[in-house]
Amino acid sequence: MIRRISNKDWSTVLSLTGSIIYYFGFTMLIPFLTGLILREINASFDFLIGFLACFLVGLLLKNIFKEPKEAEWIHGMSATALSWIIAMFLAAIPYYLSGYFLSYLDACFDTMSGFTTTGLAIIQNIDHIPISLNLWRHMLTFMGGQGIIVIALVFLPPSGLGFKALVGEGKEERLIPSVRETGRAIWLISLIYLFIGAIFYLFAGIYDGMSPLRSLFHGVCVFMTSWSTGGFAPQSQNTIYYHSFPIEIISMLFMILGSMNFGLHYYVWFKKDKKEVLRDIESKTFIVTLSLTWILLTYGLIRDGIYTNFLPLIRRGLFILVSGHTGTGSMTIYATQFVNQWGDIGLIAVMLAMAFGGYSASTAGGFKAIRTGIVFKAIIADVKKYFLPRSGVTVEKFHHLQDAILNEKIVKSAALIILLYIVMHTVGAIVGVINGIPFIQALFESISAGANVGLSCGVTAASMANSLKVTYIINMFLGRLEFIAVFVFILFIFRSIFRKA
Amino acid sequence: MDHINFNAIWGIFVEILFAFAILAFEAVLIYIFLQIL
Numbered sequence: 397m398i399r400r401i402s403n404k405d406w407s408t409v410l411s412l413t414g415s416i417i418y419y420f421g422f423t424m425l426i427p428f429l430t431g432l433i434l435r436e437i438n439a440s441f442d443f444l445i446g447f448l449a450c451f452l453v454g455l456l457l458k459n460i461f462k463e464p465k466e467a468e469w470i471h472g473m474s475a476t477a478l479s480w481i482i483a484m485f486l487a488a489i490p491y492y493l494s495g496y497f498l499s500y501l502d503a504c505f506d507t508m509s510g511f512t513t514t515g516l517a518i519i520q521n522i523d524h525i526p527i528s529l530n531l532w533r534h535m536l537t538f539m540g541g542q543g544i545i546v547i548a549l550v551f552l553p554p555s556g557l558g559f560k561a562l563v564g565e566g567k568e569e570r571l572i573p574s575v576r577e578t579g580r581a582i583w584l585i586s587l588i589y590l591f592i593g594a595i596f597y598l599f600a601g602i603y604d605g606m607s608p609l610r611s612l613f614h615g616v617c618v619f620m621t622s623w624s625t626g627g628f629a630p631q632s633q634n635t636i637y638y639h640s641f642p643i644e645i646i647s648m649l650f651m652i653l654g655s656m657n658f659g660l661h662y663y664v665w666f667k668k669d670k671k672e673v674l675r676d677i678e679s680k681t682f683i684v685t686l687s688l689t690w691i692l693l694t695y696g697l698i699r700d701g702i703y704t705n706f707l708p709l710i711r712r713g714l715f716i717l718v719s720g721h722t723g724t725g726s727m728t729i730y731a732t733q734f735v736n737q738w739g740d741i742g743l744i745a746v747m748l749a750m751a752f753g754g755y756s757a758s759t760a761g762g763f764k765a766i767r768t769g770i771v772f773k774a775i776i777a778d779v780k781k782y783f784l785p786r787s788g789v790t791v792e793k794f795h796h797l798q799d800a801i802l803n804e805k806i807v808k809s810a811a812l813i814i815l816l817y818i819v820m821h822t823v824g825a826i827v828g829v830i831n832g833i834p835f836i837q838a839l840f841e842s843i844s845a846g847a848n849v850g851l852s853c854g855v856t857a858a859s860m861a862n863s864l865k866v867t868y869i870i871n872m873f874l875g876r877l878e879f880i881a882v883f884v885f886i887l888f889i890f891r892s893i894f895r896k897a
Numbered sequence: 898m899d900h901i902n903f904n905a906i907w908g909i910f911v912e913i914l915f916a917f918a919i920l921a922f923e924a925v926l927i928y929i930f931l932q933i934l
Contacts (some may be wrong), residue, residue, distance in 0.1 A: 588909070589909075592909070645920070648916075648920055649913065649916050649917060649920070650916075652916040652919055652920070653912060653913065653916050656912070656916075661908075661912065664908040664911060664912055665902075665904070665905040665908035665909065666902075666904065666905060666908070668904065670907065670908060670911045673911060673912065673915045674915070679915075682919075683919060683922070686919070686923065687922070687923065687926060690923050690926060690927070691926065691930065694927055694930050695930075695934075698930070698931070698934050699934075706924075706927065706928060706931060709927055709931075710924060710927065713927075714920070714923055714924070714927070718920075
């Protein structure tokens with residue numbers, strides 16, 4: 397029987413949501429203070445207003461509804477989906493007040509794009525926005541990224557194989573301490589990498605002739621965007637701006653590291669066995685899909701004579717491919733070059749890479765390597781069956797942090813999510829085509845939004861239709877939360893409206 | 898020196914090496930490809 401939803405359940409969800417919004421609001425104080433120090437008074441007041449809005453909404457929800465002692469899966473998932481939506485509306489306030497967006501919808505689009513680590517941007521005049529606002533854009537990506545990993549490791553399937561199995565906390569009552577524990581580990585890993593990354597970029601920037609302070613600001617921003625596989629950049633030209641091979645290499649490095657499973661990071665850092673990196677099914681799948689799409693892309697680029705030398709192929713081709721595959725969306729070519737220069741093979745190769753995506757329980761989007769790997773293994777296992785004697789039975793295994801048996805349940809859930817992604821990408825493409833965009837470009841942009849990548853072939857702009865903006869916002873949201881949490885929340889609302897059913 | 902986790906530092910090193918190895922592998926792949934075409 398399906399569980400009934402009572403007022404107590406709503407109270408738990410709203411209270412959890414309130415806490416998230418309340419604490420989230422405090423992060424606006426960082427750009428607020430930055431603005432004050434840099435004498436960007438107007439910008440810092442926008443953040444103050446945003447902070448107060450979050451503070452009020454959070455405090456109200458938190459105090460009206462009692463803090464739950466116990467929370468179940470449905471509460472966690474529903475609160476996640478709800479807080480993501482409310483946070484989008486609230487975080488869009490300083491964006492909208494800044495005056496760099498043509499409408500509130502545009503501000504919401506950029507906020508959702510940041511939160512979901514997508515990186516599509518329709519902000520106006522990026523090159524002249526206040527530094528505090530620029531910092532806030534990158535912070536949104538970084539925080540959205542950290543948030544989603546906590547959620548992915550604790551709530552989302554196949555969570556049984558994730559962090560919970562490592563820490564050994566599987567009981568439902570212990571959900572909240574488990575979230576706290578996971579969150580702490582993730583912040584530790586990210587902050588240490590932030591430190592290492594900032595140093596890498598600082599020296600690369602100085603080497604390329606930037607002043608140390610400017611290099612540090614850009615370094616921190618670009619690190620946050622690479623590590624959280626976001627795709628924003630401090631200026632409109634994205635990574636092209638730097639014209640720097642060292643920065644491109646470092647970015648590729650951190651994009652790959654950022655798209656790795658955080659459970660794996662934890663395992664490699666704190667357990668003795670380092671070979672785990674190579675043994676994991678996700679690493680193997682990632683290397684295979686990256687190589688296959690890379691071969692396709694290079695074939696297309698060389699055949700059409702676009703890049704025929706080694707270096708441009710690495711700096712443009714491989715960079716874009718890694719950027720797409722890890723769900724980052726940093727670009728070393730202009731958006732229009734995809735269509736005008738690269739041609740169909742290039743677009744298709746990048747589309748495939750974007751759809752495959754990075755590791756699970758990371759900030760990367762797309763199908764995720766574990767699902768692709770599992771489905772591939774399941775197909776092989778099915779074919780193998782025909783070569784067995786009539787009474788023969790085989791047990792297929794895969795390795796993801798620990799050995800696991802490939803059972804029907806795991807295969808089904810992986811295949812279902814992949815199917816949902818494909819349906820979503822198609823729907824997004826159809827909406828694009830309805831708005832008069834050629835199919836291949838509409839599909840490219842739809843996959844980019846739904847897989848939380850952020851590469852753009854020029855469709856995303858402030859001038860695009862509102863229906864398309866809303867569709868992309870929904871796709872980014874669904875793709876980020878991997879459908880299930882959103883569906884749980886929808887059913888949660890549905891069950892509470894039709895209680896007697 | 899007890900409070901420094903050398904195991905974790907070694908882990909970070911291994912991870913960066915791994916990411917670099919992926920990039921190097923793809924670079925070698927493209928080099929071979931260029932020779933063939």
